[in-house]
Amino acid sequence: MQNIISSQMIMGFTEIVIASTNIGKISEIKELLSFHTKDEVQVLSLKDYKIKEPDEPFQTFQANAIHKAKYYAQKTGKVCLAEDSGLCVNALDFFPGVRSKEFIEESGGILQAMRLLEEKLINQDSLSAFFQSAIAIHFPNSEEFVTEEAKDYGTLNFPARGIYGFGFDRIFIPDGYDLTFGEMGVSKKNKISHRAKALEAIIQKLSSLQN
Structure with missing residues (x-):
């Protein structure tokens, strides 16, 4: 059965803030949350x-997600949900990893990155990589928080393909x-992504804390 975020699960609060300014990430998380929140939670x-x-x-x-939340x-x-994620390339010692955002900015944009x-x-035999996502939900006026992580394994493909998503999705x-x-x-994507898996895991954790 699908777990649903209720006001009770977030200590009686009726609002949860997605702690991001990334339009693509906000849109994606909002869609994911739409399947997991009761009408009482905005x-x-x-x-x-x-x-x-x-x-x-x-x-x-994970440390960055907790810090931001x-x-x-x-x-x-208000209750805040923060997410930190990035692309980790095996042949590059998991670069750009936690510096994915900075790498894109320092490169001059996602196309250049x-x-x-x-x-x-170009000289590597393997293009294996994974996306990693950490999500934290932190409560106001409190030291209490919950956090979970998830990964999505795959392979890089060049040139980029597709028109959807953001970051390195293409x-x-x-x-x-x-x-x-x-x-x-x-x-x-929201059925299989690292972000979807991490969100599902954190909602399950919130649910278990109510039992």
Whole structure:
């Protein structure tokens, strides 16, 4: 049976804020949450607030997700859901990993970042990689939080294919499929992605805490 986020599960709060300014990520998480929230719980995003972004100083996705969720919970006074994720390429010692966002920015955008990755891998036999996602939900005026992680294994494909998604979606083919995430579209991707798996895991954890 599908687990549903109720007000009771989030300590009586009726609003949950997606702690991100990434439009693609907000859209994806909102769609995922639409299947997991009761009508009594309203899903907001940082577009509803004007808050300076925090640094992401940690070396793991999970630590960064917890840090962001706590920061925004304190700033908004609401339950906040933060996610940190990235692409990890096996042949490059899991680069760009937790620095995926910075790598894209420093490259001058996602198109340039994908081209640089292709150049780095030109003499590599393996194009195996995985996406990793860590999600944290932090409660306001509290040190309490829950967190979960998930991975999606696959292979990189060059040139990029597809028109959907964001980030490195258009060069990543998940294991067992012939399409890149960029070719799948959001609905299909949301059934199998690292982000979907992490969200499902954290909702299961919230549910178990009520029992």
